[in-house]
Amino acid sequence: MDSAAAHNDGLLPPLQLRIAAGDPAAFRELFHLYFHKLSAFACSFVKTEEVAAEITDEIFLRIWNNRATLPEIGSLRVYLYRAVKNESLNYLSRKAKQHLYEPFDDIHIRLTDEQNPEKLMISRELSQRIREAVESLPPRCKIIFKLVKEDGLRYQEVADILNLSVKTVDAQMVIAVSRLREAVKEDFHQLSPKTFKKIHD
Amino acid sequence: MPDQRILLLFARKLSGEASPEELRELEAYLREHPEEQYIQEILGNWWESGHAGLSKPDAGEEERFSRIWQQASATEEPVSDVRIYPTPVFPLRRNWPWRRWVAAAAVLAGLLLTAYYFIISEKTPTPSFASTNEIVAKKGTRSKVLLPDGTQVWLNADSRLSYKNAFGDSLREVVLEGEAYFDVVKDSRRPFIVHTSGINIRVLGTAFTVKSYPRDPTIEATLLRGLIEVEKNNQPRSSRILLKPNEKLVYNKSMNQMTSGAIAPGEKEDSTVREINKPETISISTLAVNSTDSTRAETSWIYGKLIFEGESFRQLAPQMERWFNVKILFRDEKAAAFRFTGVFESENVSDALHALQLTAPFSYTITGNEIWIDKKVK
Numbered sequence: 001m002d003s004a005a006a007h008n009d010g011l012l013p014p015l016q017l018r019i020a021a022g023d024p025a026a027f028r029e030l031f032h033l034y035f036h037k038l039s040a041f042a043c044s045f046v047k048t049e050e051v052a053a054e055i056t057d058e059i060f061l062r063i064w065n066n067r068a069t070l071p072e073i074g075s076l077r078v079y080l081y082r083a084v085k086n087e088s089l090n091y092l093s094r095k096a097k098q099h100l101y102e103p104f105d106d107i108h109i110r111l112t113d114e115q116n117p118e119k120l121m122i123s124r125e126l127s128q129r130i131r132e133a134v135e136s137l138p139p140r141c142k143i144i145f146k147l148v149k150e151d152g153l154r155y156q157e158v159a160d161i162l163n164l165s166v167k168t169v170d171a172q173m174v175i176a177v178s179r180l181r182e183a184v185k186e187d188f189h190q191l192s193p194k195t196f197k198k199i200h201d
Numbered sequence: 202m203p204d205q206r207i208l209l210l211f212a213r214k215l216s217g218e219a220s221p222e223e224l225r226e227l228e229a230y231l232r233e234h235p236e237e238q239y240i241q242e243i244l245g246n247w248w249e250s251g252h253a254g255l256s257k258p259d260a261g262e263e264e265r266f267s268r269i270w271q272q273a274s275a276t277e278e279p280v281s282d283v284r285i286y287p288t289p290v291f292p293l294r295r296n297w298p299w300r301r302w303v304a305a306a307a308v309l310a311g312l313l314l315t316a317y318y319f320i321i322s323e324k325t326p327t328p329s330f331a332s333t334n335e336i337v338a339k340k341g342t343r344s345k346v347l348l349p350d351g352t353q354v355w356l357n358a359d360s361r362l363s364y365k366n367a368f369g370d371s372l373r374e375v376v377l378e379g380e381a382y383f384d385v386v387k388d389s390r391r392p393f394i395v396h397t398s399g400i401n402i403r404v405l406g407t408a409f410t411v412k413s414y415p416r417d418p419t420i421e422a423t424l425l426r427g428l429i430e431v432e433k434n435n436q437p438r439s440s441r442i443l444l445k446p447n448e449k450l451v452y453n454k455s456m457n458q459m460t461s462g463a464i465a466p467g468e469k470e471d472s473t474v475r476e477i478n479k480p481e482t483i484s485i486s487t488l489a490v491n492s493t494d495s496t497r498a499e500t501s502w503i504y505g506k507l508i509f510e511g512e513s514f515r516q517l518a519p520q521m522e523r524w525f526n527v528k529i530l531f532r533d534e535k536a537a538a539f540r541f542t543g544v545f546e547s548e549n550v551s552d553a554l555h556a557l558q559l560t561a562p563f564s565y566t567i568t569g570n571e572i573w574i575d576k577k578v579k
Contacts, residue, residue: 024270031266057269064273130247148216149248155218170213174205177212184240
């Protein structure tokens with residue numbers, strides 16, 4: 001599980017090197033690949049979109065300004081998320097005038113809006129039910145789930161970013177998935193034969 | 202309810218973490234459990250759909266990138282605003298030999314460096330991301346910029362300086378809105394030109410300031426060293442004026458109807474103001490010889506000081522607005538007409554207002570960013 005490059009992360013190592021060589025187009029590509037995800041991640045800590053976006057800006061600036069050291073970074077993706085997390089915690093610490101460490105109890109995760117349920121061949125109700133199941137996950141579980149599902153991160157990467165063991169990520173994902181499963185199952189049992197048929201068309 | 206093992210495999214499958222053996226194990230289980238298979242299929246679809254929604258590009262994102270890129274690629278020097286400890290302000294009566302006081306204060310003050318803050322934005326992002334570089338000093342801040350040729354520019358509050366990416370290829374051209382001090386690196390092959398809304402200033406290697414705020418009625422250029430050539434930008438070449446050290450040119454924007462008559466080069470004279478040709482448009486004055494950069498209004502801002510000489514409160518207000526990033530509004534016309542001479546070095550606007558109150562009777566209330574000036578409360 002430690003080979004990050006195998007998982008739609010293949011783009012990054014070449015980007016990393018191109019940026020290190022001072023290629024603006026590569027920097028821009030990286031920005032568009034990760035700005036949205038990183039600022040959503042920052043927002044789960046700092047709660048304010050503007051602050052989150054500024055923190056993310058800052059991290060990208062840092063990447064460019066220190067591009068010479070990029071080849072030394074093992075996983076740029078993990079580095080980006082960790083940097084955003086640390087900067088967000090710094091921001092909160094400054095604001096609270098105290099040191100904060102991994103405040104998983106106080107994070108707010110917003111999930112990306114889903115596509116049209118009809119396209120998924122599921123009912124609007126079921127879509128809503130799944131969504132509610134995700135929203136009601138405990139904070140730590142939810143952020144792990146979001147990073148894995150929406151940001152497409154590997155377990156190992158999530159573990160590195162959040163300072164957890166891979167085992168914990170694995171276990172938390174089981175919790176998340178079984179809650180989702182319950183939501184679908186409930187729906188399944190409530191289906192009238194007609195709806196059931198429609199789904200299978 | 203499938204056991205933990207199955208849920209673990211399912212979670213890993215969704216996450217792309219499952220090994221081929223694990224996938225086979227899960228499949229074998231599902232073949233025996235059609236209902237579970239159905240549930241997992243629905244969830245699998247739902248899971249995959251989320252990824253598709255992510256890639257849609259945000260409209261403002263490219264613009265955001267342009268700003269970051271501008272900031273990242275600008276060759277600015279991370280320096281140096283001169284912030285001064287809250288020294289007493291020196292509101293002095295007219296005709297007072299204030300310069301001595303100011304000079305003394307300047308010696309005492311020294312230079313304290315402090316963090317400053319500026320933002321940089323780009324107006325027209327292009328594939329090279331850097332066709333135009335723009336450096337902005339927001340209200341309440343000053344910033345120092347190092348241009349690609351080594352020229353140093355100090356930007357006063359609420360000012361922007363832009364230059365093309367091709368800066369320095371044959372000409373070194375910048376556009377200024379606001380106030381700036383230029384210390385231009387000598388390069389006779391590539392003239393340095395400052396464009397403002399009314400005049401262009403052409404230099405070969407020199408130090409000078411330009412003040413060209415959109416809402417000010419005038420544009421000013423003050424030469425400290427070297428030689429600069431000023432032309433009106435609607436009549437380039439036919440209207441050149443040479444400015445010598447310690448001369449200040451004032452261009453009146455509202456009288457901008459120049460005749461094509463040549464303007465004689467300015468010569469230093471003892472008279473303080475000598476008007477040339479079209480008096481309403483351009484005038485040249487000589488700065489007092491016994492003052493230094495840090496004690497005259499044209500350059501003191503570089504040293505973190507806002508100097509004013511006999512200006513009315515109403516004239517002073519826009520300067521204070523830029524300096525302190527506030528909005529000053531007058532409830533009382535009499536208060537707006539009070540005249541002040543002095544220098545601010547203090548850190549905050551209420552110190553400054555308090556000092557002004559020592560010489561003139563007025564009251565003020567601060568609400569957020571707005572300051573209301575009113576007659577003195579009895």
